Amino acid sequence: MxxxxxxxxxxxxxxxxxxxxxxxxxxxxxxxxxxxxxxxxxxxxxxxxxxxxxxxxxxxxxxxxxxxxxxTLNDDPILIPRTDPEARLRVKRWEALADGIMDSAIVARNESIRPNEKQDATILGLHNRAISNALEYASELLSTNAWCEGDDITLADLALASALIYLDLRQAERDWRGTHANLAGWFARISARPSVQATLT
Ligand SMILES: N[C@@H](CCC(=O)N[C@@H](CS)C(=O)NCC(=O)O)C(=O)O
CATH class of the missing domain: 3.40.30.10 (Glutaredoxin)
Incomplete structure (x- = not known):
């Protein structure tokens, strides 16, 4: 493929x-x-x-x-829970939260590269606020857990990591690590994984 x-x-x-x-x-x-x-x-x-x-x-x-x-192609690891419908729902909702951060960050990025006089402050404000709220939500949900859902890595972690890497790329001035220390710690650990490193090169 x-x-x-x-x-x-x-x-x-x-x-x-x-x-x-x-x-x-x-x-x-x-x-x-x-x-x-x-x-x-x-x-x-x-x-x-x-x-x-x-x-x-x-x-x-x-x-x-x-x-x-x-x-579905193999079980090693299973990234979207298969037998527990509620765990599955929680992982898919994490994915939606992370995808929403990506959606808003892309809208904000597209707006911010327009000439100054053409930028729509309402759109920028709306989407940047959505990102801040989603990060706050993610931080509370993660709490002191090692993983977003359950005892091991899931799609939730991979989606959130992807959203945060994109924020670092497009909104380097956003100090999400300073505001959410638990997200920063979790991100440092997941970033060290060979998979993440391979996508950063
Ligand atoms: N909801 C879609 C979003 C995909 C998307 O918007 N991709 C962007 C790049 S980040 C794209 O291909 N945009 C079309 C373009 O750049 O012309 C998904 O999850 O795959």
Whole structure:
């Protein structure tokens, strides 16, 4: 299978982390959707990354569907709980929270690169506030736990790590470590994993 993406997209990083943590053989192809000749616009009607092309040509999108599919391919580790519906719900909700941070950070980024006089302060305020609230929520939910959900790594951790890496990239001035020491400690540990390191190079 072939994963189309870019190194900066947080949704792509989430999916890459799933594939790497589960040791699923794949080819990672950098394919920015807006570049002439991009493959993704031909295989994904939405023209968005990540897109996973299976060996028979079937194209899987979006990142939530790819992560869900990839997790079914082996049990080592199981990243989305299968037998406990409530644990499953909690992991999927973590993913939604992290994806929401990514969504807002991308809107804020797109707004902030417009000429000053064209920037919409309301949009910027709305999305930056949503990010702050979501971080506060994540910090309370994580509390002093080692992992977002349960006793081991899950998709929740991979999604949150991807969102925070994107914030560091686009909002370096946001001191989320200073405001949420527990998130900072958790992030330092997850960042040291070979999977995360592999996506940062
Ligand atoms: N909800 C989608 C979001 C994917 C998305 O918006 N990807 C962005 C890159 S971060 C994209 O491909 N945008 C189209 C473009 O850049 O032209 C997912 O989870 O996969």
């Amino acid at each position: 072939k994963l189309l993406g870019t190194n900066t997209s947080p949704y792509v990083r989430k999916v890459r982390l799933v594939l790497l943590e589960k040791n699923i053989p794949h080819e990672y192809v950098v394919d920015p959707p807006r570049e002439p000749g991009s493959l993704v616009v031909r295989v994904n009607p939405l023209g968005r990354i990540p897109a996973l092309i299976l060996d028979d040509g079937f194209c899987v999108f979006d990142s939530t569907v790819i992560a869900d599919y990839a997790d």
